[in-house]
Amino acid sequence: MAEPAPPAAELALRRRLPPRLPRRPGDVYVNMQTDFKAQLSRCQKLLGPGGGCAEICIHGLGLAINRAINIALQLQAGGAGALRLAANTSTVPLADGLEPQGDEDGRPPLARARNNSAIHIRVCRAAPPP
């Protein structure tokens, strides 16, 4: 193509799911669609007597980082000092699919890479439950 076509005009951007590892029972991926209370209670249940998890990992990506931190702090506040937090941050590479809207050539890449911040908070019991 002679003219440098503006990519946004020809391509539609579709966000793909972030890569994730297979989920263990103690993994909680925080999102912004589910109610905050529900996510908090889910963590509490996992850590609680019948939950069967000595420690859980709360993962938050992008916008959900705030919420992940919030959940972890709420857990700690409600845990009466029995819970310990260990936070880790990372960068997650994401891929956005690019869909051509027409038949024009130009060899568009199928995806565009971008990075996003993520947080992983390990919540574990400080002492074995009485």
Place this chain on the structure above:
Amino acid sequence: MSNAREKKRAKKMRNQPASVTLSSDCGPCPSGIQHHNGGSRSFQTPKQDLHPDSSQEFQQQRHQHQSPGPSYRKEQYFSKGQGRGRGGWRGGRQNVSQEMPKYITASTFAQARAAEINAMLKAVTQKSSNSLVFQTLPRHMRRRAMSHNIKRLPRRLREIARKEAEKAVHQKKEHSKNKCRKARRRHVNLVVEFNRRQKKNIWLETHIWHAKRFHMVKKWGYCLGDRPTTKSYRACYRAMTKHCLLQDLSYYCCLELNGKEEELLKVLARMCSIDTGPTFAAVPCLSGRLQGSLVLYRADRYPEDLLGPITFIWKPKDGSGITSETRQLWIWTHPSLKQDILTELKTVFQCSEPVETCSPEPIVTLLQEEKQTDVAMIVGKKRKREDNEGEKAVPVKKIIGDGTRVPLESYCWTSQTTGVVISDLTMEILRYRLIGPLSHCVLTEALKTASIQTEMADAETELNNWWVENCKNSEKVSLHQRQEAIFELLQGINSPSEIAAGTILGLTVGDPRVNLPKKSSKAMPNPEKYQGKEDLHRSWSCAQWKPLSNHTDDPDNEKVRQLLLEGVPVECAHSFIWDQTICKNVTENKIPEQDLNHMRGELLVPGSQLDLGPCESKIPILLVQQPGKVAGEDRPGWGSGWDIYLPKGWGMAFWIPFIYRGARVGGLQEGLKHSEYKRTPHIPNDFPDCPAGIQFAKELENVLLEKFKRRPPAKRANYVKLGTLAPFLCPWGQLTRDWEVRNKAQEESVVTSSADSKSGATERQVPCEPKPGLTIEDSQGDIMEEMAKIQNLCKEDGAATSSGFFVLRNRKLLKQLSARCRPTCGKGQRVRPASKLGQKEMTEDALLSIFKCYPRVLVWVSLSLLRKGSPELHAMICIPTQEDFLQLNKDQLFCGPQEPKHSDIFKHKILKLKERKKKKNNGNALESGASDALEAKAVEEPKELILGLWPDPLPDVTSHCSRILLGFVTQGDFSLAAGCGEALGFVNLTGLLHMLSSQPTDKKGLVLLRTPASLQYRFARLNIEV
């Protein structure tokens, strides 16, 4: 007398002589009075039919006959008897008593009585019930096994019983089970029987498996599994979202086009439009990397005359880029659309001549088979059925094409001018669909890539000869290894939605039956396979999540990243499945299940892995990624998965291994739910403008109407009262027409009103858009150009457009509409950035003028309910009024307004008709000739008038109810994926624009939904997802 009793009586009296008449030549009649006296009783006998207790009457008359005394005595007797009778009789009696005869003539009287007796005798001898003779016997005379042995009956009844028994034998069909069970279950006979049973509706290769576990339906010439017999609605949903759902889509039809690339593209471009998205010429699809999907139209008829949606795959180019080489193109269609598309393709490519040279298989193989086969040949050319149990070497019965086509017809056509060859590969290639995030795991566990093989196992067989040939070429071996490497990499990806939509991966795999696990288990992802193997445990287990980017030094990670970003390279899309001869070879040289089991039995260590070595079949397959939910903002990539294409004959060999890896199987219903949760139109339900869709709607209407009519009127919904004009069918044509009329009327009123009010209205609307001036300068020209083009197009098609409606599929316009439907302030503001993607924000007027060109257009919308309620099929989408919004503002829990009850104006009419009919039936004997006209009328009318349904010429559908109708729902249910009621349907474009222009900004896109059998409206949010 109650209706039921009357009916019962009518049934009982059916076989009674209708009227007993005295023959006219019964002698001279001295006087009228005498005759009247004598005959009066006899003429009244038929009228007595209504009398409930005929036996009593019978005795009375017999009594009369025995003692033909003076008439007054008789009348007295009668009056006594009839005192207990019904009121209807009384009048007659009074009449008779008034005209007390003074004398009677013996001869006439006797004759009249004789006629009566004759009639009665006839009635006695004639059997009135349809029970058998021995059933009429009183209980104490019944004997065991009477029905088998006539001699157990009383002698007087034997003759009748004998006749009855003979009749029963005649009526019985030819006994099919004349063979003993063992003979019937013999494999050869079983195959014959199976072949006979699939003559009309073709069975898929997994039919037997399905038939044991599914409700089967006969559709589109196939026997298909509708839904599992077990309770599995939720389980199937969970499989779709969390694990893997397997579907047999082998009934989809494949049409192959062979020809020069330019030739194909040039002609195919006439059948689709760039407006609806990428076409056949889209670069990634054309190279063979990606699968494409589009909607086909009749040549040069866009946007009308839809043929249907298809998916297509180009065979990747073999040689270096010479554009004029012959290319192979597969078009996959739904069987209900196939005939239309095939005929259109044939006419467009001028392919009318059946190719003899190209299709030697059907005829030659048939002949060969007929020589070889013993029994199966009688059945005709029917394919051999594959069974998951042991199967003997029954000659392979090849079937070409599906059940909808005439046998012996050619399946391959060519054209002299262009050299394009169209062939119908239906049922040649099997297609399974795996839906769900763990379909990777199922695939990678079930399939093992073929090992390199350089020498033949046996010189005589043709087994794997193609593969040996291939392995001699080092380039191809390296290609195979690359494909293998990519397939291995798939294990490290969590969900199919992470890779590019429509990715194609060709592969050659070994026999999946060899490494079948002993027990079925659920395939789970293996963390070992994921990126960064050595430090995975460290990072993952203690939440020190090391991002993928930190491992760039790891070669595996780099590869996964590359796969995610760039997709599968073009070369790796190559597969031998494109080659017909190889496919045929693979199908014919399949090791039967029985032999395989035999070999397993001979293993030294029972239960150890079977190693076939060079004898193991190699099967070429094609893996195609299916994008899940792409439109919309929530749940991206939901329901994504893989399609696997296999050569025929290998169906069960791949099916069972998948199931042993924990894939759950779904039928047609699950497919429907999948597309509903994905919010994509389902074929053919949601294509009301294509012939298959119209056909489908008609069939659905008949089914629903029959179901409705089966219920008694008091126990079914009265749709007239509910204000539902069309509960079983969406009257799209009338809806669009009514809106057009409405629109015209409005325009006229606007024109007549003062001009400044109009401008005021537009000014009021403009602030609705926060950035009306955002229009990009250079793109404005494009829009104008496009607008002019569309207007021209509409003018050209003006005449045709007036006849019907079509669905808007122009992506640009849909995007504009979609941006317009969103609330522009308040809660929905976060959604706003999407309009940045839509960029070209048009001014209101420009957009309106474009859409004015489409007077009869429907738009595909998705609706999600705000609060309660789950929508149903054919629910109505209506425009809320200002008062509804006011109430919604006042009360957050406001569910929705109620429709006032309508009055059933037809009920009276129906009742009257019924009355007339009843009267006619009663008076049938009296005035059979005179009632002819009435009868004809009565027969005609009830067909149209069904209690509770509006008769055919519907009134204005838009304004029938208190809320203006916008459209109808074609799929609707409680969505397990979204957690609220969701619906998909079409609305009229004119109506939609009308609604949007009058709605407040924060309430944009709110509509009301009402199910056909309810008066309650519910609020729903309307979305257009592109």
